[in-house]
Amino acid sequence: MFQIDLSYLITIVIGIVIVSVYKFINLRNYWKNKNVPFVSPLPIVGNHLDLILNRRTIGHIYQDYYHKFKNEKYVGLFRMQQPTLLIRDLELSKYVLIKNFNSYQNRDDDHNELKEKLTSNMVTATSEKWRKSRQKLSPTFTSGKLRNMFYLILEKGEELQKRTDLLLDVGGEINVHELVANYTTEVIGSCAFGLQLNTMMDTKDQFRRMGRLIFTMDFKRMVKTLARIISPRIFYAFGFKVFPQTIEDFFVKIVKDMMVQRKKSPIKRNDFIDLLLELKYQDGNEDKEMDDMYLAAQAFIFFAAGFETSSLIISATIQEMAFNPDIQGRLVQEIESVIVKHDGKLTYDGIAEMEYLDMVISETMRKYPVVGIIPRTCTATDKLPDTDLVVEKGTKIAIPVLALHYDPNYFPDPEKYDPERFTAEAKRDRHPMVYLPFGEGPRNFIGLRFGKIQTKIGIISMLRNYKFEPTEKTKNIRFKPRNFVHSPIDSVILRASKRNTC
Ligand code: HEM
Secondary structure (H helix, E strand, O other), rough: HHHHHHHHHHHHHHHHHOOOOOOOHHHHHHHHHHHOOOOOOEOOEEOOOOHOOOOOHHHHHHHHHHOOOOOOOOOEEEOOOEEEEEOOOOOHHHHHHHHOOHOOOOOOOOOOOOHHHHHHOOOOHHHHHHHHHHHHHHHHHHHHHHHHHHHHHHHHHHHHHHHHHHHHHOOOOOHHHHHHHHHHHHHHHHHHOOOOHHHHHHHHHHHHHHHHHOOOOOHHHHHHHHHHHOOOOHHHHHHOOOOOHHHHHHHHHHHHHHHHHHOOOOOOOOOOHHHHHHOHHHHHOOOOOOOOHHHHHHHHHHHHHHHEEEEHHHHHHHHHHHOHHHHHHHHHHHHHHHHHHHOOOHHHHHHHHHHHHHHHHHHHHHHHOOOOEEEOOOOEEEEEEOOEEOOOOOOOOEHHHHHOOOOOOOOOOOOOHHHHHHHHHHHOOOOOOHHHOOOHHHOOOOOHHHHHHHHHHHHHHHHHHHHEEOOOOOOOOOOOOOOOOOEEEOOOOOEEEEOOOO
């Protein structure tokens, strides 16, 4: 009996090896057969070895291939065992992201939205589900709604100033990223969930823990993510989920509690919860599709997308101001003169007048984009224009944001921090597809105004009262390799001293 079992097992193993070798040989020929210049894959990991070993970000890995194939419109790669087309040509990027968006609607589609409910959030939702969500939730991001929310963000900016004061009493050195991550957590807590996290230390700690949990790509989660990419069917058959259950439970509870509270209390806060309630009960009818889990998934993504992105941009801007005192001086002058013009108040319209501030954060987002690539999946087989290449349904697409932002042909001396790259004339002279901090096309960043205003208020709140300088502990910002949304590896340590303000 044992012998039969053993020979049976050996046959299965040999079978798996033969199928894997056959699949791998086929895969190696995938791009060759299509006449696409390509990088040979390794078994299982494809071209992602450095990412898996936590050595380099996806943006940096693809940047190497972008430069290696200088004269090509595209390069064939392998995300694990999945053929992936890295697009170098700007018109082709435009074609994929905008002109023929219908054939490239999804980001990744390895997940099952029914089995892993959090993935029905707007960032990972696919096709029709995504389209409906985007349609439903777009009204929450209009400028009118943002104006109503402005005062909530401003309040948090004032608290950020006070907290910096307290830290300065202790000593002149500040961990800027930690301080700012607290600010963005509070802003999202207030604007998305109606929570006053500054006075609710327990809940705030939970939110900060959630923030860390969402963005910690430890080995276990990495293996799960890879397993889901390699075989979603087996992954879900074992009942696995990429994100821990605690995250799902946390957001479902928050949403449920908030909904109950709001129905009881007539006070409107104009935050996302109010707006979601409005959408759910439009014209007196309840929209059954917007159940608690659906709302929790959207709340989860507002938190995840809104917290780490803006805290990176604010911290990186403050660090660059410390390295570039002239730019810091000019920016502070602009901030002060606009505030004086608006009766000493920081207003929504005043912020819109701060042109130099806009140039500064644009340059920060060039040097420190929140994502290294923009991913898409081909959803309908398609021939790329002016080429012989037919992209098959299921092929992964990567637009190399980091490589473009550091391409000296588009941004000379790319390591230099220079807001002058973003004057109206400089922008006019560049192809729009070389600068993609918010993505592009119908699936671009939905909360642009909100993200920008939260970032600007954070920067103004820090710079108005304090002057920043580097210390011997200040390091150039490097990103955690495995995080999809870039996040600094090291603390952002700077020296702050009180400024004399009017
Ligand atoms: C300034 C800070 C931010 C930056 C730089 C940023 C950047 C991005 C980028 C690059 C994308 C992908 C676009 C694409 O694939 O074409 C994206 C998508 C998205 N972002 Fe942001 N983001 C920021 C803040 C936020 C905030 C505050 C929220 C919500 C409160 C948010 C919600 C989203 C959502 C829901 C999507 C998915 C849109 C869709 O698939 O339709 N982001 N963001």
